[in-house]
Amino acid sequence: MKYRFVIDPVLCTGCRTCELACAFSHAKNLKQGRSRIYPLSHAQDKYVPITCLQCDDAACVKSCFFNALRRNEITGAIELDLNRCVKCMACVAACPFGCALFDDIHNEVVKCDLCKGDPACAHFCPTKALKYTKL
């Protein structure tokens, strides 16, 4: 794996630009998608951007009976093939970090796919708390 998505919570100011960037870059049919990243507060003015951690032994991949979730070997991200998804919600329930989500507007399961190797959130993060860098 050449590149890694690096989150530095110390730099995060909770401005939620990443959420906007994610929702707009995953827009479909002229409607925003559900954001795959959430800067959540754990103490006053302290935030941690929570997104899919692309686990090595991922519970979502194990829980999928239809092989809809597969790892993209180039980007290292686990990608969801919507053509194979039957919305059984197994991955949403099984993810121990709650990062497989259900999008009510588009009525589909969504998860971070690192924007096929060019994450929009990392581009827009003003403090560089989110980075997509060579390790």
Add this chain to the structure above:
Amino acid sequence: MVTIQINGKLVQAEKGEMLIAVIRRQRIDIPALCHHDAVEPCGSCRLCMVEITKKDWDGWSKFVTSCLYPVEPDLIVSTHSPRVVELRKTILDLYLARSPKSEIIQRMAAEYGITQTSYQEVPDGDNCIMCYACTRVCEELGCNAISAVQRGHKKIIAPPLGEPPVDCVGCLSCANICPTHFIEWNDDNGKRTIWGKQFELVSCKICGKKTITRDFAEYLVRKRNIPANYFEICDDCKRTELTKSMGKIVIAAQEISK
């Protein structure tokens, strides 16, 4: 790699790939009801029919269901030739007679210029078109809770003996894959009912949000080796919990670096 010709255009395809995948990748719209990438193709709806020929077939051609036909070298495919369109129109006309109330069939038929069936409508015709998508998806899950029962025009999809299915886990895969939205289910008051069986939904320990059924959670634990405590809380609360534990690590790391 195999080179085939679709509507006069040369196209590359992987060996062993089904024709429908290649055609749809070229952004050519061919209708299909029973086809879904998650399950094995079975070619029961017949709507994805295409006409195929080869140069050495002396002008002969044949009609095949593209979801079941693997690509062959030098194949010449036409997806909207007059004969295929005529064939598709007849099938849609018959579907419209069988399921006049189905929205997706009405829409598909309207695309081919049919608004009223030329056959006699089936009285009390339901929306089930016998595509077996639900039974195939249940088989893929390893449950086999439903199947086709009875014969001829009485054939329906139902659980064995018409009783609540023992093997059903209430995952709703069958209801979600059904192209005509025929399979009925409802979630009410923490209980889910499908195929006449009632399931208890797992409530989040923290916020009480309902997630999947307890049977499905137990099935995932048993079949896929997922720890049972992953299903205790909902995805929103899991993210909050993760933030709290990550926050502790951040604060500890900051103190060490001071």
